[in-house]
Amino acid sequence: MSANAEAIELAKSVESTMETLMAEHRERREHWYFHDFIDWEKGESFKEKPWDVSQSTLSPEVRTAFVLNLLTEDNLPYYTSLFGKYFDEDSPMNRWSRLWTAEEGQHAIAMRSYLLTSRNCDPRLLEDDRMVTVEGGWNPQFETVIDMFCYTSAQELATRISHRNTGVQSDCETAHTLMAKIARDENHHFLFYRGVTTEMLAQAPDVVLPALNRVLQNFAMPGTKIPGFARRALQMARIGIYNQRIHAENIIDPLLRFWKIEDITDLSPEAEQARDDIFAVGPTLIRAAEKFEARQDRVSKKAASVA
Ligand SMILES: [Fe+2]
């Protein structure tokens, strides 16, 4: 049996857990409506009053974070299609996947409505970026379907933190409220994927630990097709919306603590190695973060001495 066939079998064997997690999700999630949170009265005609950067109220970095987070949401249907091909149309996973996509859709609509009514983005550029992003697609080369569950566990948690921090740093009550609502939804998505991964880990740690290692070693947010992604991500990193330290301390650490992977016994040599490698991910990220922060520090001191 190929590695992916074995992985699909494992994922299908936890379908009752998916049903339970989906039922819990429906019970727990708050059904909110984005139109209740947008300041529509602030909206003005772009025909009569063309957009100009001077109309923006958010800092350039927070505007960038908003746009990057929004474009990631726009691209969400690609996740659905990735999962879709491994499961039957009416399987719990595909039913979850459609519900998930519908919820993510509101995030994109809500953030776009906020940016347009508050004039915190260039509307033409935003649409051009959306076209390039969605046309470019998102096709990560996951080795097995288990990698996808490990990835979405980390990615939903990362998205939650990125959205939340964007709202916190916006200095705008509407943005803060909206992003907190969205972040709460991301947390619920995270709980679904972490729950599925937890069950698979309990059943087949020899399969899941190598997948988790592959994902955590090469983790990247799904934005590489977004125009100027590296430059934009760097802006977000600088002001602490999302960076390597946050990734290590708020994503990797809590996930590893929750899964208690140090306590798993009777592992195959490959899974033992994967576990050792997984434990090295956080410290490597922290060392990179320290270098980044030292560089930032030098740049700010230099700028202060010139001024
Ligand atoms: Fe979302």
Ligand SMILES: [Fe+2]
């Ligand atoms: Fe999400």
